[in-house]
Amino acid sequence: MREDTPDDSLTRAPIPRRTIALTGADGFLGRNLVGLLEDDDRVGRIVALDVEHPSTAGRKTRFYKVDLTQPAVDARLAEILHAEGVDTLLHMAFLASPTHHGAWAHELESVGTMHVLTACRERPVRKFVLWSQTLLYGASPSNPNFLPESHPLEAATQSRFLRDKVEAEEAVGRFARQLPSTLVTTLRLAPILGPTVNNYVTRYLGRRLVPTLLGFDPLVQFLHEVDALAAFKLAVVRDVPGTYNIVGDGVLPLSTVIRLAGRAALPVPHPLAPGLARALWAAQLSEAPPPFVEYLRWLCVADGSLAARELGFRPAFSTREAVLDYASAQHLRDARLLRPLPPAVPQSAP
Amino acid sequence: MTRRVLGDDPFASPEPETPAEGAARKPRARRSTNPPPAKTAPKSPKPSLPPPAKTAADTAAAPDTAAAPGPDVAGAVRMLEDALERVLAARDTPEAREALGRLSSKLTPGAGALAATQDPQRGGELARDTGDFDVARELFNTSYYLRQWGRVAMRDRFEEVDDFGYDARYEARWRPLFDFLYDRWWRVDVEGIENVPSTGPVALVANHSGALPWDGVMLAAALRKEHPAKRQVRWLAEDFIFHFPFLGAYSNRLGAVRACQENAERLLRSGACVGVFPEGVKGLAKLYAERYRLQRFGRGGHIKLALRTGTPLVPVTIVGAEEASPNVLPSGFLARLLGVPYVPLTPTFPWLGPLGLLPAPSKWTIHFGEPLVLDEPPSAADDEVLVGRLNERLRSTIQGTLDRCVAKRRSIWRG
Incomplete structure (x- = not known):
């Protein structure tokens, strides 16, 4: 397990043990990060904030039941931040998949972020890390093949699911300008794929017939779940304020991804697609609302070179390896050798 | 003799695989509940991310999370090895070959079809052993066509393209x-x-x-x-x-x-x-x-x-x-x-x-x-x-x- 020699660890200066707080600690990222941080001796205490107790919590973790959709949650959060002496706050209370409960999602993501930031203004933390997504750039025919971090977030007009997240990121940007003493790191993650993660992308590729747009084959980009966690760990360990695209190496045409996943594409002519997507979404038969059809048509691929330079993040899995790793687990699920992924249910319905 | 259907659970019928069933299920089920960080540890190519330093005190303090699955995995691996040895010993019998083909076709799309092309006599044996009904059922099963499709679908493309999509x-x-x-x-x-x-x-x-x-x-x-x-x-x-x-x-x-x-x-x-x-x-x-x-x-x-x-x-x-x-x-x-x-x-x-x-x-x-x-x-x-x-x-x-x-x-x- 250990890479550094005993001598190395002896000469190393003692590092003060930090307290790390996570919102959304029972989400996929939160749960696994709690497990990772439990093993890290630089972390003294983990403060898990969610409505459910994360199953990975160990002896270092202290769980607080916090519902970000409640009106007075900011005072309670500030109280917790103060009582625990929180050094770094990871804000990850976002939905990984679109939901039909749009109003509740808005309360959780947009308003919930406001509450978290209010608490951080009342009782400042040293570092604030935000989970964001490269999807927020929006898929558009005028996108360059690799979107830099400076590109505007244009997805806000397309979908409510994405608009809430854009609002959250903008609020965090304002917070970073107003409180320069707090290090704010925003990680924009590419869609996550891997053997254990369950989100709308894995369910989309898990279909026997995967709907695509006839004649359109955009290049897509994925991030392996292990790399996603590694990026957050890096952001916790290193002090690098700023916004970073966290993406896997390489791109693949969507059709190749579907073939590598062992699926067959079901091409739909693009003039029919919005109506069909609306009908399927209304019937709760699809993974994502109609605006996501744009991502099957146009490019939305981000440039991860800044994260490599500044954050030192190098993905262990390329896009292709992430797809293959996901596919090997999915094949086992298909043959009922692994427990199938549960369908999409919001963790707490309104 | 139990009925053999190609679309069914690959571990269902013949004798050589029966012990492997329990063995195969256990580690895989464990994998699904385990957090993926377990995967990072053997890879750990990133010098930037120091692996979680596990001291003896750490493992002693949390024996229920770290130590418990150990003997379970070793036992499962041993059972799998035994099963594999038995399969290898009996691989010349048509039953074993067929079972192996079915197993691989279930796990990787197209591999079963590949096995069929390598062994031209297999098709005949299959029809004799399983009966027309099962062959028909296989042909009407969508996963059969998906496997065939998986085999031919990648023929005109590389698995990797360059940054701008050139293939x-x-x-x-x-x-x-x-x-x-x-x-x-x-x-x-x-x-x-x-x-x-x-x-x-x-x-x-x-x-x-x-x-x-x-x-x-x-x-x-x-x-x-x-x-x-x-x-x-x-x-x-x-x-x-x-x-x-x-x-x-x-x-x-x-x-x-x-x-x-x-x-x-x-x-x-x-x-x-x-x-x-x-x-x-x-x-x-x-x-x-x-x-x-x-x-x-x-x-x-x-x-x-x-x-x-x-x-x-x-x-x-x-x-x-x-x-x-x-x-x-x-x-x-x-x-x-x-x-x-x-x-x-x-x-x-x-x-x-x-x-x-x-x-x-x-x-x-x-x-x-x-x-x-x-x-x-x-x-x-x-x-x-x-x-x-x-x-x-x-x-x-x-x-x-x-x-x-x-x-x-x-x-x-x-x-």
């Missing part, structure tokens, strides 16, 4: 057609190919012509066939082709890149040979009467790019493409109706149907001029006056070569 295997499938057009149909002559440097970034600035843009494909074929370094050309394609179904996806896989400053700069910084057609759609849409008259050279984006990246510009003139598929009728009204920049109206195209897309066998000449190295600092890219002047100089160079080549030509068909 070498896909291009190789089209290469015979391009070679035929290059060698036999248009009998392309190339002049001055030595003006293209063998290494480093270079932008080939060419005139655009013909209702169907074959000139880009032939420019790439010329570099591939005639240049000593066999350089690959990446064309910067107009936005509009990416709005069409099929056209954008296929040209992207052949190496076209959407024309914008960010893409071109990234390509040139990686040392690529970029093909630029500054006239854009205006060059394609112009009528036959205006043949070999260069249109406006964009807004000088290619000059700014060359200034910023210090790239030499090679002026390229392509003669013959105008006659291959000439635009004979103005298409303004029809184009507005269809919402496209122009509609190719050649002497043959809409009138003869798809057959009309066949280009005329004119004689082509591709001339590469002296490279134009801009001795200006990168900041000069913001000087609009300078950019305009350089752009005009490049345009007149290409127009001059075009006029000379067209005047020298005695016949459209024979050169």
Whole structure:
């Protein structure tokens, strides 16, 4: 397990043990990060904030039941931040998949972020890390093949699911300008794929017939779940304020991804697609609302070179390896050798 | 004997696998509940991410999480090994072979079909053993066709493409057609190919012509066939082709890149040979009467790019493409109706149907001029006056070569 020699660890200066707080600690990222941080001796205490107790919590973790959709949650959060002496706050209370409960999602993501930031203004933390997504750039025919971090977030007009997240990121940007003493790191993650993660992308590729747009084959980009966690760990360990695209190496045409996943594409002519997507979404038969059809048509691929330079993040899995790793687990699920992924249910319905 | 159905649980029937069933389920089920960080530990290639330092005290303090699965896994592995040994010992019996084939076909799509092709007698045995009903059931099972599809679906593509979506295997499938057009149909002559440097970034600035843009494909074929370094050309394609179904996806896989400053700069910084057609759609849409008259050279984006990246510009003139598929009728009204920049109206195209897309066998000449190295600092890219002047100089160079080549030509068909 250990890479550094005993001598190395002896000469190393003692590092003060930090307290790390996570919102959304029972989400996929939160749960696994709690497990990772439990093993890290630089972390003294983990403060898990969610409505459910994360199953990975160990002896270092202290769980607080916090519902970000409640009106007075900011005072309670500030109280917790103060009582625990929180050094770094990871804000990850976002939905990984679109939901039909749009109003509740808005309360959780947009308003919930406001509450978290209010608490951080009342009782400042040293570092604030935000989970964001490269999807927020929006898929558009005028996108360059690799979107830099400076590109505007244009997805806000397309979908409510994405608009809430854009609002959250903008609020965090304002917070970073107003409180320069707090290090704010925003990680924009590419869609996550891997053997254990369950989100709308894995369910989309898990279909026997995967709907695509006839004649359109955009290049897509994925991030392996292990790399996603590694990026957050890096952001916790290193002090690098700023916004970073966290993406896997390489791109693949969507059709190749579907073939590598062992699926067959079901091409739909693009003039029919919005109506069909609306009908399927209304019937709760699809993974994502109609605006996501744009991502099957146009490019939305981000440039991860800044994260490599500044954050030192190098993905262990390329896009292709992430797809293959996901596919090997999915094949086992298909043959009922692994427990199938549960369908999409919001963790707490309104 | 138990009934065997190919679509069922692979571990259901024969004896050799029965002990493996429990063994196989356990570690896999464990994997699904385990957090993925367990996977990072053996890989851990990142020096930046120090692995969780586990001291003896740590493991002692949390024995229920770390130590408990240990003997379970070892036992499972041992059981799997035993099962495998038994299978290997009995692999010559048809039952075992069939069971193995079914197992692998379940786990990897197409592998079962592969096993079937390797063993021609298997099909016969299968029918005898399982009965017609099961064969029919197999054929009506969708996963059978998905497996077959998984086998053939990747035949025309690589599992990896480059950053801009170029797929070498896909291009190789089209290469015979391009070679035929290059060698036999248009009998392309190339002049001055030595003006293209063998290494480093270079932008080939060419005139655009013909209702169907074959000139880009032939420019790439010329570099591939005639240049000593066999350089690959990446064309910067107009936005509009990416709005069409099929056209954008296929040209992207052949190496076209959407024309914008960010893409071109990234390509040139990686040392690529970029093909630029500054006239854009205006060059394609112009009528036959205006043949070999260069249109406006964009807004000088290619000059700014060359200034910023210090790239030499090679002026390229392509003669013959105008006659291959000439635009004979103005298409303004029809184009507005269809919402496209122009509609190719050649002497043959809409009138003869798809057959009309066949280009005329004119004689082509591709001339590469002296490279134009801009001795200006990168900041000069913001000087609009300078950019305009350089752009005009490049345009007149290409127009001059075009006029000379067209005047020298005695016949459209024979050169």
